[in-house]
Every structure is written in C-alpha cells, then in structure tokens.
Amino acid sequence: MTAELNIAYSPCPNDTFVFHAWAHGLVPGAPKLNVTYADIDITNGLAADGTGPELLKISYAALPWALDRYKLLPCGGALGRGCGPLLLTKGGPQDANSTSALSGRRVAVPSERSTAYLLFRLWAAQQVPGGIGEIVVMPFHEIMPAVRDGAIDAGLVIHEARFTYTSYGLHMLVDLGSWWESDTGLPIPLGAIIARRDLDTDAVSGWIRTSLRHAWDNPEASREYVLSHAQELSPQVAKSHIDLYVNDFTMDLGESGYAAISALLDRAAGEGLVPPIDSALLR
Incomplete structure (x- = not known):
C-alpha cells in the first residue's frame, strides 16, 4: 500500500x-x-x-x-432511517399536502446523480400528476435562498437543511426519506x-x-x-x-x-x- x-x-x-x-x-x-x-x-x-x-x-x-x-x-x-432528503416550498402550511401544485414547476436539486434526486423522481412518478416541469441543478447552499426568494418553485435539500429550513421561512412538502421507508421498509x-x-x-x-x-x-x-x-x-x-x-x-x-x-x-x-x-x- x-x-x-x-x-x-x-x-x-x-x-x-x-x-x-x-x-x-x-x-x-x-x-x-x-x-x-x-x-x-x-x-x-x-x-x-x-x-x-x-x-x-x-x-x-x-x-x-x-x-x-x-x-x-x-x-x-x-x-x-429518519434522515432522508426534504422537498421544500415557500407556500404556507395549508399547502403542505398540495403535491399537485408541483406539476410543471421548476424544482432545484443539488445533483442529478444524487440519492435525493432519485428518491424525488421515484416519488414524483407516483405522486405528481403531469410530472415536474424544469429540473435546475444548483449548489446545495444556494437552494433554500432561491426557494425563499421565489427564483425556484421548490427545492430538494439534504443534510443540515433538515434542521435549518424553517429559518428561511420554508415549509416541508414531503419528507422523501419517510416516503421511502414507508414504501419499502428499508x-x-x-x-x-x-x-x-x-x-x-x-x-x-x-x-x-x-x-x-x-x-x-x-x-x-x-x-x-x-x-x-x-x-x-x-x-x-x-x-x-x-x-x-x-x-x-x-x-x-x-x-x-x-x-x-x-x-x-x-x-x-x-x-x-x-x-x-x-x-x-x-x-
């Protein structure tokens, strides 16, 4: 060696x-x-x-x-377990279950070769009628500010964003880790x-x-x-x-x-x- x-x-x-x-x-x-x-x-x-x-x-x-x-x-x-990526929006809590609102929308992701992205696409294939609109790849640290500022309709985030997204005034549309665990048991x-x-x-x-x-x-x-x-x-x-x-x-x-x-x-x-x-x- x-x-x-x-x-x-x-x-x-x-x-x-x-x-x-x-x-x-x-x-x-x-x-x-x-x-x-x-x-x-x-x-x-x-x-x-x-x-x-x-x-x-x-x-x-x-x-x-x-x-x-x-x-x-x-x-x-x-x-x-309990550590999956989150899909965040600027909409209020009343929109928390409005997955149909993502149809045709722009979603920021940290990478198209990330587990977060795969989970998002697998989930969206089941849950978003009409499909997502544009996928925008951007550095992880830019995603929450972009959603907060309205440049992006939703953002896929990982890691420490689980603990900090509320400070950006954002709301969780779906915890993709919870969806995966419920769907697969893994x-x-x-x-x-x-x-x-x-x-x-x-x-x-x-x-x-x-x-x-x-x-x-x-x-x-x-x-x-x-x-x-x-x-x-x-x-x-x-x-x-x-x-x-x-x-x-x-x-x-x-x-x-x-x-x-x-x-x-x-x-x-x-x-x-x-x-x-x-x-x-x-x-």
Missing part, C-alpha cells in the same frame, strides 16, 4: 467526524490521508469520469457510473465511500472503522475540525447532524444496508434514471 492516499469528501459534519482521526494521523498503520473537500455533485462527477482520487465520498445514486473502477466499501458512508441509502479497485479495500475499510471508533470514543476530539468546515452551522446543529447521519450503518452496511442500495438502484434503473448494474459488483 502507498504511503499516502488521496480522498475527496464533503465538509459536512458527518464526513469530517468520521475521517477526523485518519486525516490527523491518529489511525495506527494507516497511510497519510490527503483530503480534498468537495460538494457531492463534484465528487459524483469525479467518480463517473475516472479523474477522481483513490477514495471518494459519493452519492449511492452515482454508483452505476463508478463501479467499473471503484469498489463500494461497507463502511464510512451515510445510510439510515433504510435510506444516501452517501457511499468508494475505493479504487486496485487498492487493498479490506485494509482501507479497517482504517475507516478505526477512525470512526476513535470519533465515537473521543467525541470532543473532532469538534474543532468539524466546526471549522461547517462554519455556517451552530455547534448544536452540527452535533444533531452527526447524531443523525453517523450510525451503525456507518460502521457496517449489513444485509439491510445492501438490500436498500439494491432496491434504490433497481427501481431507478426501472424508471430509466440510472444504468442497470450487476448486483454482484456491490460487494
């Missing part, structure tokens, strides 16, 4: 929490970790075009374009850690798990690092974010985790949203 490895992950609290120990040389025997912080849409693109580093955090929705070069790791990612597959196939992926997984154990055993150790990369979040929101997205699935996907990933990608392939994959490549 090389003396150094390169990784790209987001500045979100769950990623910086999980990788803090490894990024700071606190994982015995692990190579130095060189970190690039990047939005999920960027890392999805790097995985798809083959120009990415040895390790990447991507959306599960981007896996079909990456599995020929990268292997899905069984740890380090974000998958769980957890929500959000973000995956992938490693180039020529690496010793068992060793990489071991280093990630050691880094995660260090974070759980020493919850204050990563605080400064987490907050320095989540500058717009209060310490309490950052903690809530970590508590929600870093869980048992982060340590090991397990059978229900793999089942959720397969269900998402199979459904999406059935709708023509992603290429079909060989499920054997997921392990």
Whole structure:
C-alpha cells in the first residue's frame, strides 16, 4: 500500500467526524490521508469520469457510473432511517399536502446523480400528476435562498437543511426519506465511500472503522475540525447532524444496508434514471 492516499469528501459534519482521526494521523498503520473537500455533485462527477482520487465520498445514486473502477466499501458512508432528503416550498402550511401544485414547476436539486434526486423522481412518478416541469441543478447552499426568494418553485435539500429550513421561512412538502421507508421498509441509502479497485479495500475499510471508533470514543476530539468546515452551522446543529447521519450503518452496511442500495438502484434503473448494474459488483 502507498504511503499516502488521496480522498475527496464533503465538509459536512458527518464526513469530517468520521475521517477526523485518519486525516490527523491518529489511525495506527494507516497511510497519510490527503483530503480534498468537495460538494457531492463534484465528487459524483469525479467518480463517473475516472479523474477522481483513490477514495471518494459519493452519492449511492452515482454508483452505476463508478463501479467499473471503484469498489463500494461497507463502511464510512451515510445510510439510515429518519434522515432522508426534504422537498421544500415557500407556500404556507395549508399547502403542505398540495403535491399537485408541483406539476410543471421548476424544482432545484443539488445533483442529478444524487440519492435525493432519485428518491424525488421515484416519488414524483407516483405522486405528481403531469410530472415536474424544469429540473435546475444548483449548489446545495444556494437552494433554500432561491426557494425563499421565489427564483425556484421548490427545492430538494439534504443534510443540515433538515434542521435549518424553517429559518428561511420554508415549509416541508414531503419528507422523501419517510416516503421511502414507508414504501419499502428499508433504510435510506444516501452517501457511499468508494475505493479504487486496485487498492487493498479490506485494509482501507479497517482504517475507516478505526477512525470512526476513535470519533465515537473521543467525541470532543473532532469538534474543532468539524466546526471549522461547517462554519455556517451552530455547534448544536452540527452535533444533531452527526447524531443523525453517523450510525451503525456507518460502521457496517449489513444485509439491510445492501438490500436498500439494491432496491434504490433497481427501481431507478426501472424508471430509466440510472444504468442497470450487476448486483454482484456491490460487494
């Protein structure tokens, strides 16, 4: 194994929490970790075009374009329950169930190769008569202001927006995670850690798990690092974010985790949203 490895992950609290120990040389025997912080849409693109580093955090929705070069790791990612993306509007609470109002409307999404986007499209196929109008891709941090200011009719948001959207005067039209769990009984597959196939992926997984154990055993150790990369979040929101997205699935996907990933990608392939994959490549 090389003396150094390169990784790209987001500045979100769950990623910086999980990788803090490894990024700071606190994982015995692990190579130095060189970190690039990047939005999920960027890392999805790097995985798809083959120009990415040895390790990447991507959306599960981007896996079909990456599995020929990268292997899905069984740890380090974000998958769980009660942690799905939200579809937000500026309309008042009285419009909370008016999904038909989305017909032909403009909806902002953080990436067209994101789990959030797949869940949104699968939900809309069932729930929005006439279909959505225009899909507009924009950086995650611009979506809520755009909905608030009326530039966009609705916005699909992830991560910390779950805790902050009311401060923008926005309302939740649907919790797509709750819809997915009710519809399938499975957890929500959000973000995956992938490693180039020529690496010793068992060793990489071991280093990630050691880094995660260090974070759980020493919850204050990563605080400064987490907050320095989540500058717009209060310490309490950052903690809530970590508590929600870093869980048992982060340590090991397990059978229900793999089942959720397969269900998402199979459904999406059935709708023509992603290429079909060989499920054997997921392990």
